[in-house]
Every structure is written in C-alpha cells, then in structure tokens.
Amino acid sequence: MSTFFAMRALLFAGEMLVASALIMALASMVSFDNAASRRHLVWLVAFAVLLLLPVLAAFAPSAVRLAMAAPDFPVAPAPNAILTVLPPADSGPAFFSVVNLALAASALWLTGVCMIALRCLVAAIGLRALHRRSVAQDFGDLASVEQRSTLRISSAEESCGPVTWGFLRPVILLPKSSVFWPRERLELVLRHEMAHVRRHDSLAQTLTLVACALYWPNPLVWLGARAMRRDAEMAADDAVLTAGARPSAYAGELLQLASEFRARRVSPAMAISMAAPSALEARVKSVLAPTQQRSGVTKMDVLKIACAGFLATTALLLARPSLAQDTPPAASSAAATLSTPPVIAAPPAPPAPAESATPSAPPAPPAPVVNARAPMQPADAMSADGPDDANVQVREDVRTVNGREMRRVRMIVTRAKLQAREAIARARPEIEKAIAEAKVSEQADQAVKDAQPQIDEAMKDVGPEIDRALAAARAELAKANLDVKIRVRVDEALKRAEVRLQAREADRKESAQKVRSEDSEDTDAQDDK
Numbered sequence: 001m002s003t004f005f006a007m008r009a010l011l012f013a014g015e016m017l018v019a020s021a022l023i024m025a026l027a028s029m030v031s032f033d034n035a036a037s038r039r040h041l042v043w044l045v046a047f048a049v050l051l052l053l054p055v056l057a058a059f060a061p062s063a064v065r066l067a068m069a070a071p072d073f074p075v076a077p078a079p080n081a082i083l084t085v086l087p088p089a090d091s092g093p094a095f096f097s098v099v100n101l102a103l104a105a106s107a108l109w110l111t112g113v114c115m116i117a118l119r120c121l122v123a124a125i126g127l128r129a130l131h132r133r134s135v136a137q138d139f140g141d142l143a144s145v146e147q148r149s150t151l152r153i154s155s156a157e158e159s160c161g162p163v164t165w166g167f168l169r170p171v172i173l174l175p176k177s178s179v180f181w182p183r184e185r186l187e188l189v190l191r192h193e194m195a196h197v198r199r200h201d202s203l204a205q206t207l208t209l210v211a212c213a214l215y216w217p218n219p220l221v222w223l224g225a226r227a228m229r230r231d232a233e234m235a236a237d238d239a240v241l242t243a244g245a246r247p248s249a250y251a252g253e254l255l256q257l258a259s260e261f262r263a264r265r266v267s268p269a270m271a272i273s274m275a276a277p278s279a280l281e282a283r284v285k286s287v288l289a290p291t292q293q294r295s296g297v298t299k300m301d302v303l304k305i306a307c308a309g310f311l312a313t314t315a316l317l318l319a320r321p322s323l324a325q326d327t328p329p330a331a332s333s334a335a336a337t338l339s340t341p342p343v344i345a346a347p348p349a350p351p352a353p354a355e356s357a358t359p360s361a362p363p364a365p366p367a368p369v370v371n372a373r374a375p376m377q378p379a380d381a382m383s384a385d386g387p388d389d390a391n392v393q394v395r396e397d398v399r400t401v402n403g404r405e406m407r408r409v410r411m412i413v414t415r416a417k418l419q420a421r422e423a424i425a426r427a428r429p430e431i432e433k434a435i436a437e438a439k440v441s442e443q444a445d446q447a448v449k450d451a452q453p454q455i456d457e458a459m460k461d462v463g464p465e466i467d468r469a470l471a472a473a474r475a476e477l478a479k480a481n482l483d484v485k486i487r488v489r490v491d492e493a494l495k496r497a498e499v500r501l502q503a504r505e506a507d508r509k510e511s512a513q514k515v516r517s518e519d520s521e522d523t524d525a526q527d528d529k
Contacts, residue, residue: 006102015320024220035293036234043228044204045309050211064321116213123270149197161261161275162189164196167203185253195239196272201232230279234286238294251287
C-alpha cells in the first residue's frame with residue numbers, strides 16, 4: 001500500500017464518520033414530530049443516506065481539493081497554478097507511519113464488520129430453527145393476516161413472544177400459548193404484527209443493520225437504530241389504535257405480554273418482537289397519551305423528507321475534501337528555493353541552403369544555459385557581497401535541496417534537451433526540402449515573368465494563321481455535315497423505291513396468277529362441252 005493510498009483511505013474514513021455523525025444529529029433534531037410514523041420515516045431516510053453516501057462519494061467530485069506531492073511520478077505544475085501541498089506523510093518513527101496506521105484502522109474496522117455479520121448470521125440461524133419448530137395455523141374468521149405473509153404457531157415449550165421477520169415472504173410467529181388466548185388479545189396482536197408487514201419494517205431494519213455494520217465505530221448510528229426500532233413499534237401501536245382498539249386495553253395487553261415473555265425473547269438483530277421490554281415504557285406512554293398524533297405518512301411527507309435527505313447528501317458531497325496527487329515534491333521543493341526556473345539552451349536554427357537567391361540572416365546565438373544545480377541569485381546580492389560570497393550562498397542553497405530531488409530535476413532537463421535535439425534532427429530534412437521547393441517555385445515564376453513579352457509577341461504573329469486554320473476547319477466540318485445529311489436522304493429514297501418495287505412485283509405476280517386461273521377455267525369449260 002502506498003502512502004498516498006493510505007492517506008486517501010484515512011481521509012475517506014474520517015469523512016464518512018463525520019458525515020454519519022452529522023446526519024444522525026440532523027435526523028435526531030428533525031424527528032421531534034408528534035407522529036411516530038413520520039419519525040420512523042426520518043430515520044429511514046437518514047440511514048438510506050448513510051448507505052448511499054460512500055457510493056456517491058466514490059464518483060462525485062468535491063469542491064475542496066488537497067494536493068499531495070507525488071514521489072514516484074514527477075510532473076511539472078501548470079503555470080499560475082495554486083496548489084496546497086501537504087507535509088511529508090512518513091515523518092516520524094516507521095512504526096507510526098501513515099501506511100501502518102491505515103492498515104491497523106482497516107483491520108479494526110473489518111473486525112467489527114465481521115463480528116456484526118456473525119451476530120446477524122447467528123440470529124438468522126436461530127429464526128430458521130424457530131421456523132422449523134413451528135406449524136402453520138389458521139384462525140378462521142380472524143382475516144387480519146394477508147395472503148403474502150405466513151402465520152405460524154411455535155411448538156416448543158420455551159417459546160418467545162410474538163415476532164415478525166422477513167420481507168420477501170414475511171413470517172408471523174406466535175407462542176404456543178396463543179391457541180388459548182382470548183379473542184380480543186389475539187386480534188390486537190395480529191393487527192400489530194400485520195402493521196409491521198404492511199410498513200415493511202423488516203426491510204427497513206435490515207438496511208439499518210447494514211448501515212450499523214459499516215459505521216459501527218460511530219455510537220450515534222447505534223442510537224439512531226435503537227430510536228428507529230422504537231418508532232417502528234410505536235407506529236404499529238398507532239395503527240392498532242386507529243383500527244378501533246381501546247388504549248387502556250391495548251396498554252394492558254402490552255404489559256401482560258412483556259411480563260410473560262420477558263425471559264424468552266429473540267435477538268432484535270433480524271426480527272421485530274412485540275414484547276421487547278427495551279421501549280415498553282415509552283410505548284405505554286404513547287398509547288395512553290390523549291394528544292398523540294396517530295396518523296400515517298402521506299405522499300407529501302415522503303416527498304419533503306426525501307428532498308431534505310437529497311439536499312443533505314449533496315451538501316456533504318460538495319463540502320468533503322478530496323486528496324489528489326498533482327504536485328510532485330521536486331517541483332514544490334525547488335519552487336521554494338529557486339528564484340527562477342532553469343533555462344534550457346535553444347538549439348541553433350538550421351542554416352539556409354547555399355542556392356538561396358537572397359542572403360540569409362546569420363543564425364542566432366544560443367541562449368545562455370543556467371546550471372540547474374545552482375539557483376540564480378539577485379543582482380544586488382552579487383554586486384554587494386562579491387563573487388566569493390555569492391558562491392558560498394549558492395553552495396548553501398544547493399545543500400538545502402535533497403540530492404534525489406535534484407537528480408530528478410537534472411534528469412528531466414537532460415531528457416528535454418535530448419528530445420528537442422532529436423525533434424530538430426528529424427525535422428531538418430523536411431525543412432531543407434521545403435526551402436528548396438520554395439526556391440524552385442520562385443525561379444519558375446521569375447522565368448515566366450521574364451518570358452511574358454516574347455509570349456505576347458509570338459501570339460501576335462501566330463494569331464492570323466490560327467484564325468485561318470479555324471475558319472478552314474469550320475468549312476470542312478460544315479461540308480462533312482452536309483455530306484452526311486445527303487447520304488441519309490439518299491438512303492431513305494432508296495428504301496422507299498425498294499418498297500415500291502416490291503409492291504409492284506407482288507401486284508404483277510398476283511395478276512399473272514389470276515390470268516392463269518381464268519385460262520384454266522375456260523379450258524375446263526370447253527372440255528365439258
């Protein structure tokens with residue numbers, strides 16, 4: 001693990017802990033509503049924000065940025081850039097370095113998460129065992145149980161009180177003694193448990209457990225989860241009272257159930273127990289309070305609380321600081337000691353070719369090279385103290401810079417020089433070729449300009465002959481066109497004459513055949529006589 005990654009992990013963990021504390025404090029301040037259902041919704045939105053905040057923080061940019069020196073990738077800072085460089089992270093003993101601290105914190109956090117997950121696993125196995133030791137039950141006309149839930153009766157002698165768990169296929173488990181309960185108690189218990197099913201309290205409690213596992217070092221998260229379970233029970237009690245139950249009778253049933261199943265209760269990790277004594281006093285006071293609001297949650301309440309959660313999430317995402325690796329230590333330390341950056345000598349311009357018609361300017365002398373190892377001193381210091389004092393000051397300034405960082409600076413300068421020289425060497429043939437082509441084109445243009453009078457004079461002499469040749473060509477073309485037209489007309493006349501001759505030949509043959517037929521008829525007539 002690198003130092004930069006360790007610092008980012010520690011910063012992210014600190015941000016999440018501070019954000020969770022702020023969200024829980026805000027939810028506790030907002031959840032002073034008189035209606036338990038609205039208080040439960042506030043806590044639910046708060047825990048949903050806790051679950052979404054790490055995911056959004058991994059992708060959303062932050063407005064506050066802290067820059068850290070990059071020891072492995074030296075990158076020159078942009079001009080006029082204002083960077084906040086953090087102090088060295090590995091100062092102090094190696095045992096207390098940032099990397100070791102991040103590893104220890106990660107191991108501790110993972111240990112807590114695994115312990116909470118193990119606790120939930122044990123609770124799930126216990127509920128599975130209770131389900132196997134129970135039987136399905138149908139109370140006939142008590143149709144308070146919906147079709148998507150399952151009602152079961154425990155067959156064990158030592159059974160727990162009424163509990164509900166599951167959100168895909170909710171299960172309502174009643175104790176073995178419930179078959180002997182009065183009808184009024186059974187009706188109140190089923191209405192209470194079905195209120196949990198309709199409100200999806202099992203799913204909300206599962207999400208709360210996930211948030212508690214992620215933010216387990218924060219005690220405010222555990223207090224918020226406890227308050228959320230208490231408000232869920234109060235909201236279910238309000239649903240029972242709204243359905244028509246008498247508050248005194250229902251409060252008596254709560255006390256009776258709590259006294260019967262005080263020693264036999266399941267873990268609140270995965271199930272919701274009606275007889276849990278943790279918030280019994282507050283529940284009884286809420287049931288008997290005449291001014292308690294027992295209305296449910298409206299769509300407008302959901303919209304307002306969800307918008308408040310969205311605004312809180314956006315504010316926390318924008319206000320959190322982020323750590324970036326933008327400023328290398330070489331550039332940051334050198335900027336503190338060097339008054340001016342090192343200047344790289346510019347390579348001389350390529351000489352003009354010898355065939356150029358115009359004299360070329362002499363190449364510019366190379367720029368003076370400033371030694372990268374020695375920072376430049378002000379002019380007044382050089383003149384006041386003399387060369388010896390200036391050299392001593394230079395050597396003292398050079399010693400203040402770390403040797404490794406100075407070697408990296410010299411390496412960057414040397415690499416830049418080599419790259420510039422290679423680029424100039426590669427571009428030199430193209431430059432010379434372009435200059436030669438430009439020279440040839442200039443010579444050709446000049447030759448055309450010089451020969452323009454001769455071209456005009458030759459055109460004057462040849463112009464009449466060209467006109468006569470064109471006139472003769474036009475006459476020949478007209479004659480050829482006339483011959484073609486005459487030939488076409490002659491061919492058409494010959495075709496018409498041939499058609500007429502063929503018609504006359506056909507008429508002649510037809511008349512001769514008629515004469516022969518008439519002669520044969522006359523001969524036959526004479527023979528008959």
